[in-house]
Amino acid sequence: MSQMTYLEAGRIALEEEMRHDAMVWAVGQDLGRGGAFGQYRGLVEVFGSDRICDAPISEAAILGGSVGAAMMGTRPIADMRMSDFVLCAMDELVNQAAKARFKSGGQARVPLVVRAPIGIHWSSAAQHSQSLEAWYAHVPGLVVVCPAIPADNKGLLKSAIRCDDPVVFMEHKALLCSEGEVPDDVDYTVPLGQASKVCEGKDLTIVSWSNQVHLATKAAQMLAEEGVSVDLIDLRTLWPWDKTMVFESVERTKRLIVAHEAVAVGGFGGEIVATVAEKFGGAIAVRRLGAPRAPVGYAPPIEDAVRVTEEAIAAAVREMVVCKSGGAPRGA
Amino acid sequence: MSQMTYLEAGRIALEEEMRHDAMVWAVGQDLGRGGAFGQYRGLVEVFGSDRICDAPISEAAILGGSVGAAMMGTRPIADMRMSDFVLCAMDELVNQAAKARFKSGGQARVPLVVRAPIGIHWSSAAQHSQSLEAWYAHVPGLVVVCPAIPADNKGLLKSAIRCDDPVVFMEHKALLCSEGEVPDDVDYTVPLGQASKVCEGKDLTIVSWSNQVHLATKAAQMLAEEGVSVDLIDLRTLWPWDKTMVFESVERTKRLIVAHEAVAVGGFGGEIVATVAEKFGGAIAVRRLGAPRAPVGYAPPIEDAVRVTEEAIAAAVREMVVCKSGGAPRGA
Amino acid sequence: MKNRSQRIINVARLRAHYLLMHRIRALEEVAARAFEDKLVHGFLYPSIGQEALTVGVIAHLTKRDLVLSTHRGHGQALAKGASSTAMFHELLGREGGICGGKGGPPHIADFGVGLLGSNGVISANIVIGAGAAHAVKLKKEDRIVVCYFGDGATNRGPFLEGLNWAAVFKLPLLFVCEDNGYAATTKTRTMTAGPGFLDRASALGVPAVEVDGNDVVAVEATAAELIRKVRAGEGPLFLHAKTFRVTGHTSSDPGAYRPKGEVEAAKAHDPIARLRELLIGAGVAVDVLDADKASAYAEMDAAYRSAREAAFPAARMAFVDVQDVGSPLVEAF
């Protein structure tokens, strides 16, 4: 175990996988100078510019070229700089990467990692703050990953690189400098599709991912002091998502909140809540928290207005636990 | 009233709006020869090639150019040929059209119709069969329309053209030749955001849109013969969607099925079911029907395997009405 | 002596081209019949009239070399070695289809013969092809990539991004622009500015050459030189060729938008007829040529028959080969 940042954990994961498999390479703008956020720092010196490959401002070619290179047996990491710029290569991701295997009847494989940091960070405004993970979950062929902590950033990036499917790998920009314990083992991976339990509780289940997990954690801590115990699940992978862990939890707690940073309308919270409502009917009380349907603005009060805060989460929990079930939390 | 096809209703709507407002124009590939499906047939002869404007195979310029032209006070219809090709212009739609007004603090207006036919039709396979309406509902700034019948295709296209917001207007390819009664009135419009009741019933509510409405209608007819009465709502507009009508209906029927052609996972059905589950808790039984998370294939059995058939809808209704509520349908 | 034997060799080669061009045309014509028989489910994009550019270029490729084709790519598939039987099974959506019946007309691929596939999205294969060539270079493999696209494809962004990419990374890639003058119903030149395709390519760092795309001898000679350079690692090159599609854009397009006489005029330059004349001039007997042609149609008739008799794939195949992780086969719906 070592203490390191989320960013550094991702850097090490890539370095380890590049040592382990000569077919792994990364391509994107400015990678030779460490990439937009320093995620590639020092790697060009180790692996050379063929494998830490600079790219022009050509998102369609970065992603589309990676599709072709993946079909030919290499394992590219297509660095899209920010999730918002994946929009400049959406045909290449959705019509090409996601469908190549299927439409060729299984001949093509596209072992591709599309690395696309998401999220609200530093007043980056409407075109640099989006979280569109729900879109990718809707597209057959794609695996969708949103790590929240350094250890998962390492373990999941390694799994994504080893995966033979195209994986949309979304780090959160606000987490890059966050720290945590990370296993040193070069064989440490986190399986795709497995959630993790952040804290155990019995009054209510919160499902979250990416940066929102940390706000939910704070809410859970506040609530613990009030005697409300929250079962907090970090989904980590959105497709496939860990229904087993979520179902087990909600069966116990009877209450579910899904909290995410993305816009609530059409967000992936709807998928989880709908799935639970279909499966358990009225036995589980459900609630979604996500951003209002508005772009992210620049000025702090405007940027903050669309955030799902820890207070908002705590308030929603209180309402569901105390009011909605007509009584004090069980066991409080 | 006149009997006409869905396609013709759209053609007339455009013609009327072009006569009514000199700022309305359409741009896209092959429009001068009627467009990919004949939706523009005869219009270039009336309005000339400046207003029925041919375009190169340049989706980013068709949509992005329309954004600029809309900002300058014209009202373009950006014909994207098929919904799948909107993926070639996603930055222009999501980062530009949808955000221009907000990020400029209200200075820009983008009265733009993005016309993008969706759906499974004629074995068009993975890259020509998608229905991604859920994506657009998730994007602040966009209005999302999916007409199911000729009259609505006319009335909603006219409303979309008159709307000052960017509207993603998705006709269904399989409906182009379908016929129906259409009001002749040049002032006939259908308000954005209003659903329509296809048939009244009391046992279960089906919410659907686009081509799926017709399959749901058949299911409702089959069920009526069995004594099950379905309240069938054609949503017509996905954003904003008509919560009033849906809530009123489910409060009466206590059972909701949302059926759509798009992939179920991450589909807009999740949004509706989640909204109802949040609002009514266990009082309403909910269920989604959508495609499995697989691309659309070419061979008929493979294409058919992802369809939500009328039988599947009827079976789901029966299961919810008879089994889930433990008894025969009320009033049967 | 040398000259004579070389001419003999060329005649042999040209006869092979003649046969292949007829096989392509026969495939398209029999497929059109299948479409009329309502056994093809989607649209066909016939390549009749464009055979020379396919045959003359692909003649220089080995099986290990890679080809990316267009929606109008049946000819390239056949030339690269794809099985006509498997292709017909695909067009009819049957078991044994080259893509398992999942792709259909504009998605024919056969990785076994180096055919990375057609594409339903115009110009998408330009960046994918650049990426394939990038992988070839990274892996230091001894093969090249040939990427076909139409004249209309030069107006989409990936054309710029893919050519620039190939030039920046000096990739082993030959771009082939099949210029049939039309993009669907639109005359491409009405929507395409600038002095022409050669300038577009060379402005992006890809030297470009022009050839008569209906003259298989010229195509083969020009392609020989380009492919020699691409193989030698000199970086990407661009071949532009005028040709003509004799049919409508798709199997259901009568092509009514064409000026009167255009098709007839173009037919006078039919690449197969021209090659036939050349071969007759070189002393090949007419009945030998007729036999070649007949064998081409016989092959395609048999392939069509085989497809008609084949079963449809099982519905379950709709969920196979979507993905490994989170597959719909595992997920319950």
Next chain:
Amino acid sequence: MKNRSQRIINVARLRAHYLLMHRIRALEEVAARAFEDKLVHGFLYPSIGQEALTVGVIAHLTKRDLVLSTHRGHGQALAKGASSTAMFHELLGREGGICGGKGGPPHIADFGVGLLGSNGVISANIVIGAGAAHAVKLKKEDRIVVCYFGDGATNRGPFLEGLNWAAVFKLPLLFVCEDNGYAATTKTRTMTAGPGFLDRASALGVPAVEVDGNDVVAVEATAAELIRKVRAGEGPLFLHAKTFRVTGHTSSDPGAYRPKGEVEAAKAHDPIARLRELLIGAGVAVDVLDADKASAYAEMDAAYRSAREAAFPAARMAFVDVQDVGSPLVEAF
């Protein structure tokens, strides 16, 4: 006589340019101070060193003419007539911001002075600009569009699509390529193939001209001719200019990737210093020029002060101007 009066007029014009260039630079420098003061919330993209290309072109525009700028577009905004006070309010995210505090540094727009805005997505404004010019043409308005973008933007697809579009429809549009040699930390030429920007533009049907982007006199003269032609309806033109950004890519980039001495060498060609020398040579007194400069800084200091003292916008503004139909103001969350 004519010559003399013309020189006098030119000097007056050049003094105005001198003042404007200083205002741009002062805006960037004071904004950088605001960034260090932690009162700017996002990143700044400074345009220091690039002022001449902005001033020399926009000098020919009327208020009705339209400008689209880049993420590095504060200079163009000021030149087009945007208020420095409203811009500082925007940078600090305050009430009275030019975009209501919603846009921030890379989104400055002022439709009132014909500034259609900056853009956070590289090269997106090229197609939007083409569309704006398309509308001007459709409406038969008597104005033109000037669209700025960087050297790096020429590698994205919309560059091709936008230039081709403008040429096909013969739009009243001047493209201006601000070539500062870098795209973020990357030397653009290492990722950009072909003979150069002029070829790229002219291959797409947009005739192109080169100018020294740090020489405001040359820029103005060259732009005069181009804009005259664009106004005359001759279709789109392209101006390419070498320049240099003296700072890092953003306000938090030290620019450590630059070869030693590069910045110093570039500073020797500083456009303001060059113009100052010219004006001194033309007999303008040094203290007059110093007074211009001082007034520029005084303006920006005052603008910064005004912004600092302004309130932040109300949170509710986050839901205003999203859309009319289905607005988040109406929807309950």
